[in-house]
Amino acid sequence: MLSVERNFEIPVLFQDEQLIVVDKPVGLAVHKNDFMPHDAPYLTKLVGDLTGRWIYNVHRLDAKTSGVIVLAFSPEVAKELTLQFERKEVAKKYVAVVQGNPGEGVFSDKVLVKKKTKFKKPAVTRFKALESVETAISYKDKTGIVLSLVEIIPETGRWHQIRQHFARNRFDIVGDTHHGDFTLNKIITEKTGSNRLLLHAASLEFTHPGTQMRQAFTSPLPEEFKKVLEGCSHLI
Structure with a gap:
């Protein structure tokens, strides 16, 4: 369980050297967008800060939707996973x-x-x-x-x-x-x-x-x- 700022807790379902799967809490955006305050938290940043790794987004969940999401630790893994979604x-x-x-x-x-x-x-x-x-x-x-x-x-x-x-x-x-x-x-x-x-x-x-x-x-x-x-x- 990753405990993060603003009372967000992010359960980790799986992690290895290539990717991480988490249970995204409701109300947390996956990545930064132009409609957010400049200091608003978002999933990729928080997981990156807590794992000490660069995080690459693979797919989307709306901020208002909770649940399972996979993130990659490299652009190569992110690309392969993204292709799986596309196929x-x-x-x-x-x-x-x-x-x-x-x-x-x-x-x-x-x-x-x-x-x-x-x-x-x-x-x-x-x-x-x-x-x-x-x-x-x-x-x-x-x-x-x-x-x-x-x-x-x-x-x-x-x-x-x-x-x-x-x-x-x-x-x-x-x-x-x-x-x-x-x-x-x-x-x-x-x-x-x-x-x-x-x-x-x-x-x-x-x-x-x-x-x-x-x-x-x-x-x-x-x-x-x-x-x-x-x-x-x-x-x-």
Whole structure:
């Protein structure tokens, strides 16, 4: 466990001379961007400071998304891992709490490629509802809102792909302040105290560039997901 500034703790799932796999906490950006304060912490810097190594980013997780992420200690290893993502040789699995019960299926509608643009690209997201709870949450024309814990497998890696797909199909991810249901988010925060995006990178499997062995890493379901599902299911 790497304990870092501003109360971020970064569990290390695996580390060797070539790469490190960590469980990224919610609210921590992976790398520096122009929208952050100049002194804001970010994952690659913190892991680099604590390991004493240069860190090379391989793939992305939004700051608001927690979970498993792999980082490389050299540009060569980073390039090989990045190619695995591009060739769709990496198995990724997410979990989320969403509004409604989407059942099992595939979203394949195009999504925006970045913020403040109208350009879209094809995207594919597979999903399966694992469990659902009924609540007494009602507002506007909605009554007895259902919340579901959903397993998600993105086959492409577009900007906010999962969040866009679920919002466009009216299964908004709880806590999504960019694409989601703002009224529902506010109600759940008032009832449970949770104000995070309930989207978590639960597992990651790839081929180690050095050993050529497949390696899989998992992160447990965050307690806040359980807190929201259990808390809302008992609302009366």
